[in-house]
Amino acid sequence: MAISLLNPKAEVARAAQALAINISAAKGIQDVMKSNLGPKGTVKMLVSGAGDIKITKDGNVLLHEMQIQHPTASLIARASTAQDDSTGDGTTSTVLVIGELLKQADIYIAEGLHPRILAEGFDQARTKALEVLDKIKIPVEINKENLTDVCRTSLRTKVHQKLADLLTDVCVDAVLALKQGDKPIDLHMIELMEMQHKTETDTSLIRGNISTKIIIANAGLVLDHGSRHPDMPKSLRNCYILTCNVSLEYEKSEVNSGFFYKTAEEREKMVVAEREFIDQRVRKIIALKKSLCDGKDKTFVVINQKGIDPISLDMLAKEGIMALRRAKRRNMERLALACGGDAVNSFDDLSESCLGYAGHVYEHVLGENKYTFVEECKVPQSVTILMKGPNKHTLIQIKDAIRDGLRAINNTIEDKALIPGAGAFEVTANKELLKFKDTVKGKVRLGIAAYAEALLGIPKTLAVNSGFDVQDTIVKLQEESRLSPDPIGLDLTSGEPIVPKDLGIFDNYIVKKQIINSCTIIASNLLLVDEIMRAGMSSLKG
Amino acid sequence: MNSKGILTLQFGHYSNFIGTHWWNIQEQGFDYTSHSEIDHDVLYREGVTNKHGVTFTPRLLLVDLKGSLKHLPERGELYDEPPKPTKSDVNWDSDLVEIEGVSGNNKNQFLKDLENPEESHKVLTKTYDLEKDVTVWSDFLYSRFHPRTVTVINEYQHENEHTPFDAFPLGKDLWNSSSFEDDFSNKIRSYVEECDYFQGFHLLSDCTDAFSGLSAGCMEHLEDDYCRKSILAFPVVPSFFPDSKFETKEQQCHAIINESVRVLNLALSFNAFNAHSSLFVPLCMGSKGWRQPGPKNEFNHTVYDSELAYHSSAILAAALDTFTLKHRLKSSSFSLVDLCADLSHNGRKAAAASLCMPFSFNVDANLLECLDNWEGPLTKSITPNCTIGSDRLMQYVILRGIREDRLKQQADRAEKQRNLPAYKCDSITEMLSLYLSYSTHATINNVTVVRKPLDVKTPFPRIFDEFIGQAGYVGATPRPGHINVESVPVMAGLHSGSGVGDMLESLYTEARRIKYPRFHQFINAGIDKDEYEACLESLLTLRENYMDNYYI
Structure with missing residues (x-):
């Protein structure tokens, strides 16, 4: 062996031993994650030393928290991360299916079947499973009802049912507000804003299952900062909104620095001249405000991406203009979408057409944080979801859930199709694969059988997590599936077979597709590994 | 909030060591009276907790890897009580919630005392065995942070050999991952938004590992979004790497490879600093910096262990606190822009720093006598591979902790001193300027003098020898054992001159020698050979800016 000649210290594991390492690792992380699957799975609360x-x-978060050192396990963890990046859901399933595939493979390999034949079977099974997936997918119209169904299914696996239903409405409303014809939706246009309220007072008011109140600022935006001048108005109605990216802040130029100016007076003169330049910009804003608002029932708000210094703020405050500095870059886009108008980069040709409009702009102060609400906009194509919670970790949990919910909705809009949930796909694919197996000649069919069995891992785990007898449930499901023309899933409250479509339990097409593809590839690759080497850094890196 | 705020950014573990010392030093020296020379509002901010408590916390963002904080909660303890894990706020059936805890870390005695209201006021004068107790920077953290301050990188773990965070492009990629950039740039924005006259950024970054890439990404962002604000950057190199203590042949191979990786990171990061910062000043307590940190920088009356990050970072923090004083004074309108502009003429973006700690000043001496007897340069370079020299420089020198009444002998007892030309000087600034103008050639000197010495009470390490007294002056007899040094006079400087060019040349030569294609972790992560070559070329161009023989 070449490597052991070059580096006698390299650790090598071969053939059966290598396979055993891979299989045990995959099973190991499958065991850790199993209990988390589905709406009856457990939630983990991780507490650090601090x-x-x-x-x-x-699943993805847990895998990262576990700090996996094992190379095989980290390969699986990466597959699950990829799943999360591309679809936002199905990370636990990915781990479970890979683990299950290897577990089934292990049985056959123990009987002497060559891993390559198994891998080939897996590949054929994968093609077939994708066919089944296409067959049972239900083309849907994009309407509130369908989106609500898929979002609710996804969210109920992440947060408590009551909260999930609330969040579902929020997510669906947010996406529908943004949707314009067939244009793809930019989820970045939905701002997620956290507001942590004073612990002692507020929690006592809203204890119970939902310790969080969520408001959707549907008609506009919430900015996480306010005006920085004591005399500026705190609340305005009928506002023109000027969004701009122009510095209103005097900055010392470099020629003006240290070594070159010996006396303070000399410097002051330079400063005054440079200051004038900024003042002119501010006067332009004031002139526009005067021409538009004076004598009418209108007010003026400036939202600037650059800085505004106290002198400029003072000039604006005297005119009753509300001014916000250092707005988030993305909020500039959002503001243009929500209020109309354009973000301007210079004040050279400032006119009414650049301005947006909002019915109500007001400030809200919480501790040292200020929030500015921009509401009653002309064309609300941007949305802020405001989350209130008593502590950071709850807020983060809700934020994660909302993100996943939004992704589920967006997936549906892109797929224009749904898959019946509650394990229906797995049960159906199992049935179809077993049929397909009989048409295939040779040992490859064993690979297909293993694959079919592995898919059942999902409904099995769902049953275990809900406290039902596994064999009982699976037999019932398979029987019912044979008789019924519709895909059959598992009712987690009764343990009986159901038609998920009738109950509005749906999964994303793309999620399942991605799971089938990536799990098959990873599992096959792991099976085909016949040697694991761990060599010192000196031989690999140098 | 009417002052000229600066936001400090710290990337990496060693940078955080330095930063921790720096904030500790400042908080010990807080002077709430109106005649304080230093404007604390420059680096600190005032805030209000949800319970209406007023806070004064560093305007700071720091980044470190997962597992490096030990007992310090990410969001600090100042604003929220550390939450109790209760099943009811999980939003899930509470019988389906599993609580998994990592065993709690034992806090050291210093931190325990700090928490205890009865002990906390004594902490500054008590003696602890921090040399042994400190493994991470939060072990000796005296300041308390705003919840926004700490950012933990969850993707990589502290001191993990399997997935090390060791290559420039890894950090760059991390910055570009949308979740990190969004979150971090939002934190920057929140700090900047609240400042009325924002000056710019102090940026400390480890530049031997992937934090260099992270800070490079961050600087690009700062340049885009805060285009006219200055960025004063301090790339830092630890003075000791554990892998340099090898025993076996294999460990030696390991060490050599790691050294090369560090040089690559340094080269790539210096290039980034050159491109995006306003001025950068490399700092290291080893005199060489690369490939090995080299022999440690020695100071008179100072005994320290360069293998302890706790020690070496303290000295760098002292330097940092001193040479940034000029733009933090209440009395002057000198700002960060001025400093960066003055020291970076002709594209000389790199500068050197120097330090003299303690500034050797006899208990009964005066400055005239002290300078008259001084041998060699006043300060020593703490920039690796850089001899500052005394020829054709632009330099800022700051002296703190010497009172004006110690300037010279009184006229009636002056004797020989009267004959010296320096006797005519009426202030320390004047005398020091005079001294510098005689001891340097074709140099622009700028001297700043601050009354306040550097506070070195616990948790600053006890690194001064027995001849340094309580107030930091050199005595003839040893200081009694029960008395500790509480403050010391310090001199520090920032210099731009041809010596900096030599530093760049030495880095270029080292980086040139490395066979880049063999370092697949760099290439895989997207920096190919051509890009690396381009980086070396631009280092060379920067180096040429320091050649002044062309003009003569």
Whole structure:
């Protein structure tokens, strides 16, 4: 072996031993994650040594928290991360399916089947499973009802049912507000804003299952800062909104620095001249405000991406203009979408057409944080979801859930189709694959059988997590599936077979597709590994 | 909030060591009276907690890897009580919630005392065995942070050999991952938004590992979004790497490879600093910096262990606190822009720093006598591979902790001193300027004098020898054992001159020698050979800016 000649210290594991390492690792992380799957799975609360809390049920987050050192396990973890990046859901399922595939493979390999034949079977099974997926997918119209169904299914696996239903409405409303014809939706146009309220007073008011109140600022935007001048108005109605990216802040120029000016007077003169330049900009804003608002029932708000210094703020405040500095870049886009108008980069040709409009702009102060609400906009194509919670970790948990919900809705809009949930796809694919197996000649069919069995891992785990007998449930499901023309899923409250479509339980097409593809590839690759080497850094890096 | 705020950014573990010392030093020296020379509002901010408590916390953002904070909660303890893990706020059936805790870290005695209201006021004068107790920077953290301050990188773990965070492009990629950039740039924005006259950024970054890439990404962002604000950057190199203590042949190979990786990171990061900062000043307590940190920088009357990050970072923090004083004074309108502009003429973006700690000043001496007897340069370079020299420089020198009444002998007892030309000087600034103008050639000197010495009470390490007294002056007899040094006079400087060019040349030569294609972790992460070559070329161009023989 070449490597052991070059580096006698390299650790090598071969053939059966290598496979055993891979399989046990895959099974190992499958065991850790199993209990988290589905609406009856457990939630983990991770407490760090310093007392930081993280609440999660998401397979991907857990994998990262576990700090996996094992190379095989980290390969699986990466597949699950990829799943999260591309679809936002199904991370736990990915781990479970890979684990299950290897577990089934292990049985056959123990009987002497060559891994390559298994891998080939897996590949054929994958093609077939994708066919089944296409067959059972239900083309849907994009309407509130359908989106609500898929979003609710996804969210109920992340947060408590009551909260999930509330969040579902919020997410669906947000996406529908943004949707314009067939144009793809930019989820960045939905701002998620956290507001942590005073612990003692507020929690006592809203204890119970939902310790969080969520408001959707549907008609506009919430900015996480306010005006920085004591005399500026705190609330305005009928506002023109000027969004701009122009510095209103005097900055010393470099020629004006240290070594070159010996006396303070000399410097002051320079400063005054340079200051005038900024003042002119401010006067332009004031002139526009005067021409538009004076004598009418209109007010003026400036939202600037650059800075505004106290002198400029003072000039604006005297005119009753509300001015915000250092707005988030993305909020500039959002403001243009929500209020109309354009963000201007210079004040050279400032006119009414650049301005947006909002019915009500007001400030809200919470501790040292200020928030500015921009509401009653002309064309609300941008939305802020405001989350209130008593502590950071709950807020983060809700934020994660909302993100996933939004992704689920967006996936549906892009797929224009849904898959019946509650394990229906797995049960159906199992049935179809077993049929397909009989048409295939040779040992490859064993690979297909293993694949079919592995898919059942999902409904099995769902059953275990809900406290039902596995064999009982699976037999019932398979029987019912044979008789019924519709895909059959598992009712987690009764343990009986159901038609998920009738109950509005749906999954995303793209999520399932991605799971089938990536799990098959990872599992096959792991099976085909016949040697694992761990060599010192000196031989690999140098 | 009417002052000229500066936002400090710290990237990496060693930078955080330095930063921790720096904030500790400042908080010990807080002077709430109106005649304080230093304007604390420049680096600190006033805030209000949700319970209406007023806070005064560093205007600071720091980044470190997961697992490096030990007992310090990410959001600090100042604003929220550390939350109790209760199942009821999980939003899930509470019988389906599992609580998984990592075993709590034991706090050291210093931190325990700090928490205890009865002990906390004594902490500054008590003696602890921090040399042994300190493994991470939060072990000796005296300041308390705003909840926004700490950012933890969850993707990589502290001191993890399997997935090390060791290559420039890894940091760059991390910055570009949308969640990190969004979150971090939003934190920057929140700090900047609240400042009325924002000056710019102090940026400390480890530049031997992937934090260099992270800070490079951050600087690009700062340049885009805060285009006219200055960025004063301090790339830092630890003075000791554990892998340099090898025993076996294999460990030696390991060490050599790691050294090369560090040089690559340094080269790439210096290039980034050159492109995006207003001025950068590399700092290291080893005199060489690369490939090995080299022999440690020695100071008179100072005994320290360069293998302890706790020690070496304290000295760098003292320097940092001193040479940034000029733009933090209440009395002057000198700002960060001025400093950066003055020291970076002709594209000389790199500068050197120097330090003399303690500034050797006898208990009964005066400055005239002290300078008259001084041998060699006043300060020593703390920039690796850089001899500052005394020829054709632009330099800022700051002296703190010497009172004006110690300037010279009184006229009636002056004797020989009267004959010296320096006897005519009426202030320390004047005398020091005079001294510098005689001891340097073709140099622009700028001297700043601050009354306040550097506070070195616990948790600053006890690194001064027995001849340094309580107030930091050199005595003839050893200081009694029960008395500790509480403050010291310090001199520090920032210099731009041809010596900096030599530093760049040495880095260029080292980086040139490395066979880049063998370092697949850099290439895989997207910096190919051509890009690396381009980086070396621009280092060379920067180096040429320091060649002044062309003009003569």
